[in-house]
Amino acid sequence: MSPVKPSSFRITIIHPCVGRYPGMKKYIRTWQMEPISAATVAALLPADVERRFYDDRLETIPFDEPTNLVTISVETYTARRAYQIASDYRRRGVPVLMGGFHATLCPEEVLQYCDAIVIGEAEAVLPQVIDDFRCGKNQVVYRSDDRPARSVNPDRSIFVGKRYLPIRLVEFARGCRFKCDFCAIQSFFQSTHTHRPIDQMLIEVSETRRRGQMVFFIDDNLTSNLEAAKEMMRALIPLKIRWVTQTAINVAYDEEALDLMRRSGCQGVLVGFESLDPMALKQMNKSFNLMQGGPKQAMQNFRKHKLRIYGTFIFGYDHDTPETFRETMEFARSEGLFIAAFNHITPFPGTPLYQRMQNEQRLLYDAWWNDDRYQYNMIPFRPMNMSAEDLADMCVAARREFYSWPSIGQRATHRVNWRDPWMFMNFLTINTMHQRDVEGRNGLPLGDANWQGQLLAAHDKSTAAELVQEKLIDTL
Numbered sequence: 001m002s003p004v005k006p007s008s009f010r011i012t013i014i015h016p017c018v019g020r021y022p023g024m025k026k027y028i029r030t031w032q033m034e035p036i037s038a039a040t041v042a043a044l045l046p047a048d049v050e051r052r053f054y055d056d057r058l059e060t061i062p063f064d065e066p067t068n069l070v071t072i073s074v075e076t077y078t079a080r081r082a083y084q085i086a087s088d089y090r091r092r093g094v095p096v097l098m099g100g101f102h103a104t105l106c107p108e109e110v111l112q113y114c115d116a117i118v119i120g121e122a123e124a125v126l127p128q129v130i131d132d133f134r135c136g137k138n139q140v141v142y143r144s145d146d147r148p149a150r151s152v153n154p155d156r157s158i159f160v161g162k163r164y165l166p167i168r169l170v171e172f173a174r175g176c177r178f179k180c181d182f183c184a185i186q187s188f189f190q191s192t193h194t195h196r197p198i199d200q201m202l203i204e205v206s207e208t209r210r211r212g213q214m215v216f217f218i219d220d221n222l223t224s225n226l227e228a229a230k231e232m233m234r235a236l237i238p239l240k241i242r243w244v245t246q247t248a249i250n251v252a253y254d255e256e257a258l259d260l261m262r263r264s265g266c267q268g269v270l271v272g273f274e275s276l277d278p279m280a281l282k283q284m285n286k287s288f289n290l291m292q293g294g295p296k297q298a299m300q301n302f303r304k305h306k307l308r309i310y311g312t313f314i315f316g317y318d319h320d321t322p323e324t325f326r327e328t329m330e331f332a333r334s335e336g337l338f339i340a341a342f343n344h345i346t347p348f349p350g351t352p353l354y355q356r357m358q359n360e361q362r363l364l365y366d367a368w369w370n371d372d373r374y375q376y377n378m379i380p381f382r383p384m385n386m387s388a389e390d391l392a393d394m395c396v397a398a399r400r401e402f403y404s405w406p407s408i409g410q411r412a413t414h415r416v417n418w419r420d421p422w423m424f425m426n427f428l429t430i431n432t433m434h435q436r437d438v439e440g441r442n443g444l445p446l447g448d449a450n451w452q453g454q455l456l457a458a459h460d461k462s463t464a465a466e467l468v469q470e471k472l473i474d475t476l
Contacts, residue, residue, distance in 0.1 A: 010050040012067040016081040017056040019445040027057045037073040039154030044126045053158035073100035080447035083113040087456035105350035111464035120144035141471040147194045153204040176221040181352035185220045193224040217245040236264040246270040252298035258305040268308030280317040299335045308338035316345040318384040336414030342398035376444035403435040
C-alpha cells in the first residue's frame with residue numbers, strides 16, 4: 001500500500017450488528033444503544049484525520065464511499081457479521097483493522113479476515129497504528145500488554161443524527177477482579193480493574209447530560225474497587241443525576257456504599273445472582289454470592305436504600321435441573337425484581353468454561369459463533385441433566401412467566417418499584433417491552449442472512465497463527 005498524504009487520510013469506523021433475518025426491515029430496538037467503543041476510537045484519532053461512522057444496526061453501510069482504512073471493534077456475537085463487512089471492503093481494495101474483545105480472545109481467527117488487528121486495549125497503540133497506515137508501513141499484529149491510561153472522553157459527535165435509545169452511556173472503570181469461569185471480561189482483562197480520573201468522568205457527564213435522561217455507567221463491575229466507586233459516587237452527588245449500573249452482590253453488605261448510591265442518584269443496579277444453588281455457584285467460581293445471608297439478605301439491603309434490582313440468572317451448569325427454574329422464579333417474583341434475565345450459559349472463547357467444555361468434548365460446534373448452523377440463543381453445548389432443547393425451552397418459559405401480567409402486577413406491589421412515579425412508568429414500559437420480546441431474538445442468524453458475498457481471506461489459518469505467535473514472543 002502506498003503512503004497517503006496525512007491531510008487526505010480518511011478512516012471509516014463501523015459498528016456491526018449481531019445478525020439479520022432474511023428480509024428484516026427494522027432492527028431490535030432494545031439493542032440500539034450508543035456504541036461507546038466506536039466513539040472512543042473516534043476520540044483517539046489525530047485531529048487531521050477525516051472520519052466517518054456507520055452503525056450497521058441503524059443504516060446501510062456505503063461500501064463505495066472513498067476511505068483509506070476501516071476499523072471494526074469485534075465482539076463474539078458480531079464476529080461473523082464483521083467478517084462479512086470486512087470482505088466487502090477488502091474486495092474494494094480498502095484495508096481493514098479489527099480490535100475488541102474477540103480480536104483479543106481469538107486473534108488467529110480474526111486475523112484471517114482483516115489486514116491488521118489490535119490485541120488488548122486500543123488507547124496505548126492506536127495512534128501508532130494510524131500513523132503506520134498513513135505512512136504505508138503498517139504491521140499486521142499490534143499488541144497492548146499494559147492497562148493504558150485513559151486520557152480522552154468518547155467523541156459523541158459521530159452519533160449525531162442517529163436514533164439511539166434515550167439513555168446516556170458513560171464508562172468509569174474497566175475490568176473486574178472476580179474470576180467467574182463463564183465471564184469473558186475476566187479473560188480479556190486478566191481479572192484486573194482500572195478506572196478513569198474522576199474529574200475527567202465528571203466533565204463527560206456534565207457536558208453530555210440531558211434533562212430527564214438516565215445515565216448508564218456501563219462498567220463491567222462498578223464496585224470491583226469499592227473505595228474508588230465510593231469516591232466517584234461522592235463526586236456525583238452535586239450533579240443531581242439519575243443513574244444505573246452493574247455491580248457484584250458484595251456491595252449489598254456495605255452500608256456506606258449503599259447510602260452513597262442512593263444520595264448520588266442511583267436508581268437501580270444490575271446484579272449477577274446467576275444461581276441460587278451452592279453447587280452451581282461453586283462450579284462457576286462465584287460462591288461469594290452466598291456471603292452474609294446471600295441473595296435474600298442482599299435484596300433486603302437494596303430495598304432499604306430504595307435501589308431497584310435487575311437480576312440476572314444463568315442455567316445449564318452441571319447441577320441444574322428443572323426444579324432450579326422453579327426456585328429461581330419464586331425468588332425473582334417474591335423479591336420484586338424490577339426486571340430480570342433468564343439465560344442459558346454460553347461458553348465464550350477464552351473463558352475457563354469454554355476450555356472445560358472443550359476438554360470434556362461437550363461443545364456442539366468447533367466455534368459456534370462462526371458456524372452456519374448456529375443461531376442466537378441456541379445451546380452450543382451438551383447439558384448434564386437435561387437436553388439442549390429442554391434447557392432452551394425452559395429459559396423461554398421462565399422469561400414468559402416473569403413478564404406475564406400476573407408477575408408484573410405482583411412485582412409492582414413492592415414499594416421500591418412504585419414509590420417514584422417516574423421510575424414506576426419506566427417499570428411498566430420496560431416490562432411491557434420485555435413481554436413483547438420474550439423470544440423475539442431466538443433464531444436470529446449470526447451475520448446478515450441477506451448477504452450474498454463470500455468471506456474473503458486476508459491470511460490463511462497457519463499464517464495468521466504464525467504472525468500472532470511472533471508478536472507474542474516479541475512482547476515477552
